[in-house]
Amino acid sequence: MVFVLFGLSIIVFYLTRGLLPPNTALAPYITPRMDDAAKLSLAKGLGVATSACQSFEDFSMGKSYCITPLWNQYLSWLLTVLSGNWGYTLLPGISGSQTTWDVFAGRFPFTAELAIAASILTIAIGIPLGIISATHNNKLPDHLSRIVSLGGYSIPQFWFAVMLQLIFVIYVNVNGQGLLPANGALATSCAICIPNPGTISTFTGLPVIDSLLSGNISYFWDSLIALILPSLTLAITSIGALTRIVRSSMMEVLRQDYILLARSKGIKERVVIYRHALRNAILPAITVSGLIIAFLLGGAVIIEIIFSWPGVGQASLSAAYVLDINFLELYVLVTALIIVVANLVVDIIYAKIDPRIRY
């Protein structure tokens, strides 16, 4: 687990530091009024420049006697960021005014909210669809769910997003206003939105939960509406994946002898399916849900850009353009940490549900 995080940070570090001029390493830590001498001592302090380095000019030109080996740079970078010093953000518009950590922490709840909403949609639609598909094998519901799952699997998410915007903002409109909002995390201008929802206080950072905690129902409504299109777009692919997995494992389980036995004992079909079959059929789906979380977090980048969602995914594209390497590292590491922890949790749940597995 730790190995994965280290490996990832090395890869991203190599990509950003190893292939770019040494100046980029300093950018998050430079303040506007620094002169060259100050910058040089900063570079030495960050472990990028060697102590033998004489002038900042030599350093920025990348003279070899001035630059410490990449491995040492990595170690001193690790020490710097592990002590909590992620430097200032380079994101356009707020460059230098906030720390990278604050920007990340402020944006992350939005991404989390989107991913959680998409996971709920995935499970709420994917699992029932898979069950129906397996129990009505080769009948109309099976074909329909097959179309939904394969379609979801094949549809370009970005295109689906734009199509939803087109439909719900232009074609389906009430009194000249689109039914649903086209973008943003708080919908204030659409047909069913509430124009002035007021403000809320921050508890968790997730607008949907915070608004409930502050008792502001109109804010809750507006942020819930804003979630609909992005979370549906984000979920569409994983719904397809989950449906397929539940269907195939359900079909395999339904063919087992113990199902035949249960049926021959005269147990109701509903009980056979939900009590006897589903418990076994759901196991592969749980394994995949770990992968789905990874997929949702990764996919969030594109969706956030299209829906102008103020999360970390949207910022990561800008961060890549301005070479804000600390933001990118933070994003990759936090995402990877979540994925690794999710896989661990999946293993634990797996062992809980299936008593045959005991490690």
Add this chain to the structure above:
Amino acid sequence: MNQAQSSRFQEARYAFYLFRRNPVVLAGAIISMAALILSILSPYIVNPSLWRITDLTKRLCWNNHMINWGIRNVFDCGGSTYILGTDSYGRDLLKMIIIAIPLDMQISLEVVFSAVLIGVVFGSVAAYAGGIIDEFVLRITDIFLAVPGILLAIVMMVILGRTIPILTFAVLVTWWPTYVRLMRSQVLSEKEKPYVESLKAIGAGRFRILFRHIIPNSIYPIIVQATLDIGSVILTVSALTFIGLTPSPLLPELGTLASSGAQYVFTAPWLTIFPGLAILIISLGFNLLGDGIRDVFDPRLRR
């Protein structure tokens, strides 16, 4: 013809029969074949350098009266009918899509073939050798499986440059671990089978056993996965180019075409709809085909 061969032949004939009988699979096969043939024939249908010619007097035109968009600002620029309208550079959208399909197919096939190759070699060697080699390969795939693929690709393209080879490489970097894992698990179960034992007993070499016997016997799931992934790679590539990681906004690539149209989506929706539809159809075709191959060749799922 000895008995083993004849039974294998019968098996293949039966599989082919199932294949033909299933309309969904047949549709998938037809669509993916059509995409491949179109990619090959594309340069003969449309002049491949046509995308460089822009004509701003003919931008955002729609003179196909079969579809009425119900939007104002749609204007007819006369001349020959543009079935799918013109794009924001005044080029015929249909021709641009025909030029774009081979490029997307090429990237996708390159990524999938390389990933399969890497997966088969590293996965089978890791599983067969076991021990420290296996552990090492597994840990490396762990790292790459934990990274959000899109982000790594974005970082690579921004730093290394926005070109097609780097785009291909960036997608490949996040794609190969799945195949290593898949191949490894296949070989792990395959190498415990009795026939491997008997091959060892008659003195077959390690490499002969691995490459002549185990790999051919465990390749089916890889083929299915590869077929499914041809579509998925196109989706990823076009998503990357859609958010602006493209060599040139003029480039006829399905994601780029959709992206340059997305800013006009409320005045000229066809610019986004049709390139996206092309991606959807191609990807759906390969997914149907892959799904069908799995159903046909996996006896447990036969209906």
